[in-house]
Amino acid sequence: xxxxxxxxxxxxxxxxxxxxxxxxxxxxxxxxxxxxxxxxxxxxxxxxxxxxxxxxxxxxxxxxxxxxxxxxxxxxxxxxxxxxxxxxxxxxxxxxxxxxxxxxxxxxxxxxxxxxxxxxxxxxxxxxxxxxxxxxxxxxxxxxxxxxxxxxxxxxxxxxxxxxxxxxxxxxxxxxxxxxxxxxxxxxxxxxxxxxxxxxxxxxxxxxxxxxxxxxxxxxxxxxxxxxxxxxxxxxxxxxxxxxxxxxxxxxxxxx
Numbered sequence: 001x002x003x004x005x006x007x008x009x010x011x012x013x014x015x016x017x018x019x020x021x022x023x024x025x026x027x028x029x030x031x032x033x034x035x036x037x038x039x040x041x042x043x044x045x046x047x048x049x050x051x052x053x054x055x056x057x058x059x060x061x062x063x064x065x066x067x068x069x070x071x072x073x074x075x076x077x078x079x080x081x082x083x084x085x086x087x088x089x090x091x092x093x094x095x096x097x098x099x100x101x102x103x104x105x106x107x108x109x110x111x112x113x114x115x116x117x118x119x120x121x122x123x124x125x126x127x128x129x130x131x132x133x134x135x136x137x138x139x140x141x142x143x144x145x146x147x148x149x150x151x152x153x154x155x156x157x158x159x160x161x162x163x164x165x166x167x168x169x170x171x172x173x174x175x176x177x178x179x180x181x182x183x184x185x186x187x188x189x190x191x192x193x194x195x196x197x198x199x200x201x202x203x204x205x206x207x208x209x210x211x212x213x214x215x216x217x218x219x220x221x222x223x224x225x226x227x228x229x230x231x232x233x234x235x236x237x238x239x240x241x242x243x244x245x246x247x248x249x250x251x252x253x254x255x256x
Contacts, residue, residue, distance in 0.1 A: 083222070124243065200221070
């Protein structure tokens with residue numbers, strides 16, 4: 001497992017992140033006379049202590065898998081969202097994942113996902129209980145075979161660009177969230193959708209389970225937003241529960 005990018009690389013990426021629009025916040029250490037420090041949304045995939053390679057046997061039902069591939073579509077999504085991930089799926093146990101893809105909602109074996117993606121990272125909601133898993137299973141059973149939210153994905157492209165205005169440096173979290181809700185309402189509409197794209201599907205599964213990750217409309221969020229809900233990062237919207245990093249199931253260094 002490659003370690004976290006060096007401090008020099010992160011410093012080099014910081015100006016681009018700030019200019020492009022990345023969420024920020026101030027925080028203070030639990031020490032007397034400590035001045036608040038500015039924290040910028042983490043552009044990398046590894047947590048602050050570096051990446052850890054884990055076996056799929058460590059996964060638990062309800063774990064969220066964020067991934068990327070070397071295909072054109074994945075690269076395009078990552079460029080639009082300024083993120084190292086382009087896809088989100090839900091581990092449902094017994095070596096199976098549920099996901100929303102172009103063909104619709106489906107279940108498939110985890111090894112098939114690992115073979116297709118170049119990088120796969122697992123995150124966990126620490127509050128998942130058996131009753132929540134049962135509700136997720138019911139939601140997956142209800143939606144498997146339904147159509148993909150193609151229109152929602154197409155509308156995500158202009159929204160991903162315009163929402164950067166809401167995430168300019170030093171924008172207060174509450175202002176940022178209201179701004180994103182407003183831009184999302186204009187770009188994506190206010191009506192509810194019975195079709196899902198990948199991150200929308202995962203967020204809706206958690207909402208149906210009674211463990212919503214955020215109160216923001218799932219249609220406004222991408223796999224990048226799920227990534228930034230991890231512990232120690234700056235979420236673009238208010239997160240109701242920070243996700244715990246489980247580890248990297250697969251990692252391939254991007255082509256030079």
